[in-house]
Amino acid sequence: MRIFDSAPLPLTALGLTVLATCCPAEPAKPTTVQPVAAASPSSPPTLPPPPPAGPPVARTVDVVDHQFGLDVPDPYRWMEGIGNAEYTTWLAAQGAWAKKELAEIPKRDELFKRLRELGLGQTGVGGVQIQNGRTIYSELPEGAQLAKLMTRDGATPRVLIDPEKLGSEDNHASLNAYSLSPDGKYVGYVIAMGGGEKGEMHVMDVSTGKELADREPEIWGEFAPAWLPDSKAFFYTQMVKPAEGGDPMQNMLCRYHKLGDPVAKDVTVLGRGPDATFKLLPQEFPGVWIDPSSPWVIAQVGGARSESRVAIAKLSELDLSGKAKTPWKIVAQYEDAVEGVFPHGDRLWVSTYKGAPNRKLVSVPLAAPDLAKARVELAEDPQANLSEWAAARDGIYLVYDRGGLAALSKMPWGGKPTAVALPEQGWASGLITDMKRDGATFSFSTWLKPAAYFAYDPKAKQVAPTGLASTSKFMDPKVVATEVEAPSADGVNVPLSILHYKDIALDGSHPALISGYAAYGSSTHAYFSTQRIAWLERGGVYAICHARGGGEKGRKWQDDGSREHKLNGIADVIACGEYLVAHHYTTPQRQAIEGGSMGGILMGRTLDERPDLFAAVHIAVGCVNPLRILAAENGANQIGELGDPSTEAGYKSILAYDPYLNVKPNTAYPAVIFTIGLNDHRIAPWMTGKMAARLRAATASAHPILVRVEDDAGHGIGSTRDQGFAMTADVWAFLLQQFGL
Numbered sequence: 050m051r052i053f054d055s056a057p058l059p060l061t062a063l064g065l066t067v068l069a070t071c072c073p074a075e076p077a078k079p080t081t082v083q084p085v086a087a088a089s090p091s092s093p094p095t096l097p098p099p100p101p102a103g104p105p106v107a108r109t110v111d112v113v114d115h116q117f118g119l120d121v122p123d124p125y126r127w128m129e130g131i132g133n134a135e136y137t138t139w140l141a142a143q144g145a146w147a148k149k150e151l152a153e154i155p156k157r158d159e160l161f162k163r164l165r166e167l168g169l170g171q172t173g174v175g176g177v178q179i180q181n182g183r184t185i186y187s188e189l190p191e192g193a194q195l196a197k198l199m200t201r202d203g204a205t206p207r208v209l210i211d212p213e214k215l216g217s218e219d220n221h222a223s224l225n226a227y228s229l230s231p232d233g234k235y236v237g238y239v240i241a242m243g244g245g246e247k248g249e250m251h252v253m254d255v256s257t258g259k260e261l262a263d264r265e266p267e268i269w270g271e272f273a274p275a276w277l278p279d280s281k282a283f284f285y286t287q288m289v290k291p292a293e294g295g296d297p298m299q300n301m302l303c304r305y306h307k308l309g310d311p312v313a314k315d316v317t318v319l320g321r322g323p324d325a326t327f328k329l330l331p332q333e334f335p336g337v338w339i340d341p342s343s344p345w346v347i348a349q350v351g352g353a354r355s356e357s358r359v360a361i362a363k364l365s366e367l368d369l370s371g372k373a374k375t376p377w378k379i380v381a382q383y384e385d386a387v388e389g390v391f392p393h394g395d396r397l398w399v400s401t402y403k404g405a406p407n408r409k410l411v412s413v414p415l416a417a418p419d420l421a422k423a424r425v426e427l428a429e430d431p432q433a434n435l436s437e438w439a440a441a442r443d444g445i446y447l448v449y450d451r452g453g454l455a456a457l458s459k460m461p462w463g464g465k466p467t468a469v470a471l472p473e474q475g476w477a478s479g480l481i482t483d484m485k486r487d488g489a490t491f492s493f494s495t496w497l498k499p500a501a502y503f504a505y506d507p508k509a510k511q512v513a514p515t516g517l518a519s520t521s522k523f524m525d526p527k528v529v530a531t532e533v534e535a536p537s538a539d540g541v542n543v544p545l546s547i548l549h550y551k552d553i554a555l556d557g558s559h560p561a562l563i564s565g566y567a568a569y570g571s572s573t574h575a576y577f578s579t580q581r582i583a584w585l586e587r588g589g590v591y592a593i594c595h596a597r598g599g600g601e602k603g604r605k606w607q608d609d610g611s612r613e614h615k616l617n618g619i620a621d622v623i624a625c626g627e628y629l630v631a632h633h634y635t636t637p638q639r640q641a642i643e644g645g646s647m648g649g650i651l652m653g654r655t656l657d658e659r660p661d662l663f664a665a666v667h668i669a670v671g672c673v674n675p676l677r678i679l680a681a682e683n684g685a686n687q688i689g690e691l692g693d694p695s696t697e698a699g700y701k702s703i704l705a706y707d708p709y710l711n712v713k714p715n716t717a718y719p720a721v722i723f724t725i726g727l728n729d730h731r732i733a734p735w736m737t738g739k740m741a742a743r744l745r746a747a748t749a750s751a752h753p754i755l756v757r758v759e760d761d762a763g764h765g766i767g768s769t770r771d772q773g774f775a776m777t778a779d780v781w782a783f784l785l786q787q788f789g790l
């Protein structure tokens with residue numbers, strides 16, 4: 050159960066795009082990433098202030114951390130903190146300067162117009178849920194700004210929630226998580242404002258469209274209600290107001306709400322009281338759910354990591370006194386490497402990567418859930434990673450990742466898996482099943498076609514379209530997608546997806562953009578983007594580096610790019626940049642990289658290491674000062690991915706891959722554009738300010754370093770389409786300008 054990653058969506062889904070540039074015009078030798086030496090990183094040099102017309106210079110402070118025998122200067126420490134008035138003023142001036150500079154780029158408006166034409170010509174459908182014969186889903190219609198919540202009564206679609214009617218011009222609303230009750234009668238959903246993700250939970254009667262009086266405040270947008278089998282109550286995860294200066298993402302509670310009751314009557318079923326039988330850490334996010342087919346309640350706690358801690362109890366034993374005294378049976382701790390569970394009959398099915406980096410399924414008795422005595426139900430496939438699984442009445446449905454392509458199988462209860470033919474080569478995800486019906490529904494996409502939902506009929510033994518599909522007016526048959534592998538510095542082959550027009554000449558003349566994320570085991574599989582055409586039709590090459598830290602090659606691939614191994618991912622990006630140059634797609638003078646959120650480490654540290662390989666860099670809402678993660682909102686939640694900076698081993702490994710602390714003085718850095726939203730609570734915006742200031746002070750080049758600021762936005766998830774088009778136009782225009790195009 051991975052909840053609350055720093056970035057759960059592909060950048061393109063947020064309206065972002067990435068450019069990539071490569072190495073020298075001749076094939077470059079493999080580059081080994083060097084961590085910082087044990088000595089202290091140098092402070093930025095003192096440079097003369099820019100001319101008055103430039104952005105304001107950031108002041109420095111004489112702050113040096115003395116930890117574990119190291120002296121680490123942090124000259125921009127003053128920027129940190131929630132509600133820091135001085136930093137807010139400085140940042141506003143940066144945003145104003147960036148806005149002015151970007152508006153003056155020739156043909157920027159022309160690019161925005163084209164992106165808007167392409168983007169508004171696409172309809173996006175996702176988030177399908179099916180309960181008791183009723184289907185709900187989110188749809189971003191052609192021409193609309195924000196996704197709406199829809200239902201299908203028969204074949205007729207009907208709007209349930211339209212966020213565009215809920216907000217205002219300067220404080221828009223967005224639809225976040227939602228869930229349909231088991232009887233299909235109610236939907237619980239979260240509405241957030243201003244592009245942020247903290248919102249309020251509402252409940253609607255689907256048939257009438259009438260909103261109930263039930264409302265739950267202080268809900269993080271990823272947490273939908275978990276309905277009880279009778280559809281008359283639900284569990285929900287709620288934020289707790291922190292002490293002054295505390296992290297609002299800590300100490301969340303899981304509570305029980307009965308429809309019709311006032312919020313004051315809600316009780317905590319999973320919390321941190323002295324009598325709790327399932328003890329929680331402050332940074333853990335608790336969740337409780339129950340499948341209607343089982344009398345057992347599942348408690349899962351975790352955070353920005355794939356594995357979770359798990360406990361179970363019978364519904365009849367659930368303590369609703371508010372004292373959280375439910376007699377939970379502990380099933381799994383983090384070291385058990387459990388990523389998913391499901392009750393079936395008298396056994397609990399478990400997916401784990403322990404001793405099986407490509408993952409396996411095991412089961413234990415619900416009455417005595419001892420993983421040491423687990424029965425293997427599905428052995429690991431050494432050639433393919435088990436990416437997703439879901440339980441239906443007729444068996445388990447499985448999605449395997451075979452070299453970036455999906456393979457779908459069905460395993461009957463007590464039987465062996467058999468292959469299910471997919472429509473074509475591509476990627477399947479979002480399995481929709483339940484124990485009351487046979488078969489499975491899933492989303493299927495390719496690089497060249499929009500995603501569509503298909504249903505597998507086990508009687509007919511075939512897959513058929515459901516009629517729910519994303520569409521686009523602008524699919525271009527001239528686009529091709531090529532899958533290659535680039536050798537990294539240590540000889541490991543890194544998957545690289547390359548998209549371009551089929552008739553381009555490989556003469557090194559093309560603007561190239563490389564994107565990457567490489568965190569939490571999140572994989573970037575084939576997905577369609579209409580906006581991408583605006584880059585490709587300018588002769589561009591768009592590439593995705595599947596660096597270590599992602600999940601493309603199983604759990605080992607993830608671990609080899611996480612925590613103390615994060616420098617492997619940086620070497621992988623460099624290898625992909627060198628590949629594009631060596632194979633004459635581009636040159637370093639026309640290549641850029643882009644990463645967002647936790648991908649800010651990937652691309653920020655690549656910028657430190659190989660400023661000569663790229664002409665420009667885009668870092669969106671980036672984690673670029675991870676050594677200070679515990680001083681940030683949502684900080685402790687990231688320890689599983691980053692390591693713990695309060696320990697010597699964690700401190701030294703994070704220091705080695707921290708982009709901000711590895712900026713080198715008197716270095717000719719390329720052009721950089723940072724983009725942030727002021728309502729971001731996943732990654733602290735002050736990290737961006739510190740990185741930008743240090744780069745400006747350190748660079749020996751005249752290339753611009755801009756900070757683009759969005760007031761009515763957060764991490765990008767709740768942004769409007771036009772906000773996304775405007776940001777993409779600004780970023781791409783900036784990159785093309787740096788390429789001399």
